[in-house]
Amino acid sequence: MQVKGQSSVADKMEVNQAKQEHLLALKVMRLTKPTLFTNMPVTCEDRDLPGDLFIRLMKDDPSTVKGAETLILGEMLTLPQNFGNIFLGETFSSYISVHNDSNQVVKDILVKADLQTSSQRLNLSASNSAVSELKPECCIDDVIHHEVKEIGTHILVCAVSYTTQTGEKLYFRKFFKFQVLKPLDVKTKFYNAETDEVFLEAQIQNITTSPMFMEKVSLEPSIMYNVTELNNVSASYESESTFGKMSYLQPLDTRQYLYCLKPKPEFAEKAGVIKGVTVIGKLDIVWKTNLGERGRLQTSQLQRMAPGYGDVRLSLELIPDTVSLEEPFDITCKITNCSERTMDLVLEMCNTRSIHWCGVSGRQLGKLSPSASLSIPLKLLSSVQGLQSISGLRLTDTFLKRTYEYDDIAQVCVVCPYTSPES
C-alpha cells in the first residue's frame, strides 16, 4: 500500500513555496529492510565476437559477486524503493529528518511524531525535548519504531515547531497515511477425542505478497491443559518438521498445524462435568520476511464448546480392535452420571443386524449419584465380517422414565478366523 504522495521528492514549485513559508524541511522515509541488488548476467564465450568483453564488464561491475559473476543475487545493499506493505504485527520504522534549508540559525526546534490509529494516538518520538539551535544545512535525525497492533488506516503525524532569528514562532505539521493489512488468515478446528483429549488443527495462510518464514508457531495452552505439538516427525537422531526442510510459506500457501491438548490431572477429574465454553489457549506466531523483517501475532483466546454429554455419559474403557467372526468378545463401558440428580438406571441391549449382545438385557444397574460412574463389562459377538459399529445400548432412568440411546459408540474390525478354506 503506497503512502499518498511523498515528501522526499520535492518538486521545484513546492520547494519555492516551502522556502517562503518555512525555514525547515521535514522529510520522512519508511525504513523497511534494505534489499540485495540483483544483477543480470549476460555472458559469452571467449570465441564469440565480444571475446572477453562481457566478462570483463561483469567483473568491473561492483555489484557482481567476484569470482561467481553469473550469480544474480549480489551483496550490494540498496535502500527501500517504495513504501511497500505493512502488516499487523510487524514493526513500522521510519526515518524522520528535519533539515535547515535556510541560511539562518533556527532555534528551539521541537519535532514530534505521533501515530494516529483508528482507536488511539501514540507518541513515537525518541525524545520530546527541544533542540536549542540548528545551523544552516544541518539536520535533526530521528528513527522511530513502532510495532503495529491495529489493522486499517494509520496516520503518522509529524509536527515541527521552531523559532526564527527574528523571534517568530512557527509551526507546521505533515501527515503520512498508510494502511496496515492482515498478514495471516488463521482457521481452527477442534476434535474431541474419547479420552478427554482435544486436538486442535490450525490452518495458517500467508495472505501477504511475499514469502514468509515461520519462525515459531506455538500454542500457549490455558491453565487447564497441557499441550503436545504434533508438527514434528521424530526420526532416530533428530526430529524433523512435517513441513520439510524449508520452513517458509509462499504467498497464499496454507499450512496445517496440529496440537494435542490434555486436561491437567486436577481438571481431568472433573472432565465429565466440564460444560460449555472452555478456553483452550492461544496461538503465538512469529514470522520473518526479507532480511529478517520480523512480525509477531497472537490469536485471541481460542474457545471450544466442550462436548455436551447430556445427563449420562457412556464411554468405552476397553475394546479390542479386531475380533473373530461369531466369537464373543468383551468390552468395558463406563457410565458416568453427568446430571445433578441421582439416577436409577436400567441397561437394555438391542441386537442389530450384525451385533448380537450376550447376557441379560434389561438389567438393573442400581443407583448412580451425580458425577459418579461405574464400569460394566459386556459380551457380544458379530455375525458379519468387516468394520462393524457397536450399537444398540439403551439406558433408562427409571426416575424420570427417560431413555438414552447409544449407537455407534465404537467400531471393531470383524475378521474370519479361518484363513484358508482347507483348515
Place this chain on the structure above:
Amino acid sequence: METAVTLFSVIYCFGFCERKFRSVHLTEGNIQAGLMDSSEGPAQRPVTLDIDGAGETLEASVPPQTDPTEAAFREESIDLDAEAFVSPQDDSSHSESLIDRLNDQMMESVMISDSPNSEEEDVVPIDSLLEQNEEKEKAKTPDGDTEERNEDLSTASAAEPEEASEALFKEENEEEKIVQVDDKRETIAPDDPKPEAPKTQDIELEIDTDTPPKDEAVPVCTIFSQAVQPKAQALIPDGFQPTLVKSPSFTIGNTETPNKLVPQVCQPSPSLSKFFTDNGAVNPATDFFDSFTTSTSFISISNPNAESPKTAVPPESPLLSAPTVAETVPTSTYFTPVATKPQVSPVEPMNKLQAVFPSGDDPFASALITSELDKRYDAWLPSEDTRKVLISVATQQISPVQIDREQLAMPGLKFDNLQGDAVKDLMQRFLGDQAAMKRQVLSASSVEQSFLGLKRLISTKNWRAAVDLTGKLLTAHGQGYGKSGQPTNHTTDSLQLWFVRLSLLVKLNLFQNAELEFEPFGNLDHPNLYYEYYPTVYPGRRGSMVPFSMRVLHAELPQYLQKPQETLDRLHRIKSVCQKILSNLQEGLAEDGSMMNLTQDNRLASIQLWRSRLSRVMYSMANCLLMMKDYVLAVETYHSIIEYEPEQGVQLLSGIGRIFLQIGDIRTAEKYFQDVEKACQSKGKTPNEDTSVLMNRAFVYLSQNNYADAHTCFSSVLKLDPKNPVANNNAAVCLLYLGRLKESLGQLESLVHKDPALYLHESVLFNLTTMYELESSRSTQKKQALLEAAACREGDSFNVQCLKLV
C-alpha cells in the same frame, strides 16, 4: 438436519473420528461455519480468528473501555473492520470489492467487531481528517501537478504532498482539533453491530443459530443419526467445512499460471558423419548461395577459403574425417585466439574487409587446432526433423532451394531507429543545451564499421550505439529492417552479430525488442542454422552456427518478460543436450555421438568445455528459479553447481546463505555461512581475515536488526580491502539505519567523487539520490551534479533512472 453443537452426548473414540466424521455440507448462503451434524460430528468449528497484536495482553492494565463484562483479552482485541479485508494486492480500488469480501467473510468467521474507543483526547477522527486532507489535495492540485505526483509514488519514501499537508496544517491551526465521528466511519465497519457490543454477544448468536429448537423440545435424544452419514461423507471427505474454500483471498491463488512442463527433449541424433561418408559425391549447390544475397563477401570474412576448390573433397571415412576436415577447411574464425588478428582500417567499407584477412597463409598446425576448436565449440544435437533435413541436404536428396521456407530461420531487424543517449537528453533538460553539448560519446558512425568498432563501443559502455552498429552490419548482410521472412543465408559472423545485438538489447533491458528479433529464429533449430546446410561454403564443417551463449540468452529472455516457465523449459532442453554430449564424450564418441576418433587432449578439453557449459546452464536455471521465488529448487540447483565449479564454492555457499536471509530463515543461513568459514579455514585463512566471512557476518547482524555490529563488520572488510565497493556502500547504508544520515551521505558522496569508476554504479547512485531526497529540499541540484559526473565517464548505456531526476 440436526445441528446442535454441544448440548448432547457425543461419545467418540478419536481413532474413529476421521472415518466417521461427517459434517453437514453447508449450502450456499448458509451463514456461520459452525453447523454440523449433531449426531455425528465432534465439535469441529472452523473459525476464522481475529488476530490481536502480540503483546496486547500486556496492555490490559490500561483498558480503554469500561465495560466490566468484557474479559481483558477482548478489550484488547482489534477491530477487524472492513479495511482488514483489503487484499494486499490492490492498492486503490478496494472499495469495489469490499461488499463481496465482507460477504465472504460473514460466512466463515466469528467476528469480533468492536474496537475499544480510546478516550485519549487528542484523537482526531481519521476519516474526517483524511477527508479534509484529500479535499484540500484535490482543490489545491493544479492539473500540471499530476505528472509529478506519479513520480512521487514510484520513489522511495512516503509522505503527503507538501501542499496538501500544509493546507491541512493551516486549517488545523484555525480551529483547534476537531473531534467528531462522522458517518463514514460506520460504513467502513458495517458488521459492527453496536459500538459497545461485547464479544460474548457474537458467541451467543452463534450458539443460537447452531442449536435447533427441536433438540431442546425432545427429551429423548437420538445421538447418532446414521441416515445423514453417507451423504455428508460424500460431500466432505476431508472433514473441513466447505467455507474454508471461500476465504476471500483464496481465489487470487488461482491466478498463478499452472506449471506447464512439457520439455521437448532434444533427441540425440545419430552421427551425421556417417551420412557424409555414405555418399561420396559432393553437394554441388554452389551457385545457390550467391543467388540469395548480394553481399556474399560478408560471408567469406570468416571463411576465406570457402570457395577453394579443395572443398570438393569430402571426408572419406569417419575415422579419417577429422584430419581431412582440418586439411581442407582452415576455417579460421575471426574470434579464434589462434587466428591472426586482422588489421582493419576504420574507413574501409565492409565488402573490402575480406581482403584484409590473411587467407592462405595459415600454418597447417593452427588450422588443425582451429578445426578441432570449431568442432568442439559448434557441436550440437539438432532435433529429429532438422537432422533429417540436414541429412537430405548432405546426401543431395534435396537441394536447399526445395526446403520449405517455413523450416528456415529468416531473421531481420524489427526496428531501425537509433537508440540515442538518455544522459544527453537529461542534461539538455536540466542543465541546458550548452552543458549537453559537452557530452561526447561514441556513436555508431564515429567508429570503425566493423567488429573492431563494435568492440570499442561495447567496452566503452556505449551499448546503444553498439546496437545501432550491429543493425548497420546486419543490413549490409541482407538481414536489415523489414527483411525478416525473406530467405538469406547465415554465416558464422552474421549469427555472432545477432548474438551481440540481442545480448546488448537484454543488457539494456529492452526485452520486448529482443523478443521481437529473436522470434524468427524460432527455437534455434532451423536447418539453415547448421553448417551442414552449407556444404559448399563450409565444406566438412558440422554443428551449430548459433553460438552456445546465444542459446542461453534465448532461453533466459522469457523470464524477463514474466514467462519464467518458458525459460525453464528452454534451459532444460539445453541442459539435456549438454548432458548427452558429455555422455557421448565419456563413452569415447565424438560430441555428436559419431565414431570419430578424438585425441585424449581434445577429448579432455571438450569435456571441460561442455562441463562449463552445463554449469552455465545450471546457473541460469538457478537464477530463474530464484526469480520465481522457488527457493527450494533454486538452493538445490546452486548447490549442485559447486560440483562443477568447486572454485566458486565459497561464493555459492554465501549466496545460498543470502537466499535464506532473504526468506527470513536466519538459522539456516548461518549454517551455510559456517560452511563458508570452514572452507576458508581449509584454505588456511583465518575467518577474521576473509572478506566473504566478514561480509556474511554483517548480513546476519543486519537480519537481526543489529545495524551497529553490521556496520562494524563492513568496516572491518574495508580494513582488509579498502577499495571494496560493496562494503563501502553497505557500511553507508547501515549508517542511515542508525540515524546518521549526514555521515552516510558524506561517505557515499566522497566515494563517488573519489573513485567514479567503482561507484558510478546504479545501485550506489540510487542509494545516494535516495539520501539526497531524504536530506534536503535541494536534492534536484545535487542529483544534477551526479548527472554531470556520470556524463563525463559513462557511455550511452548508463541507466539514468537511478538518479531519479525524472
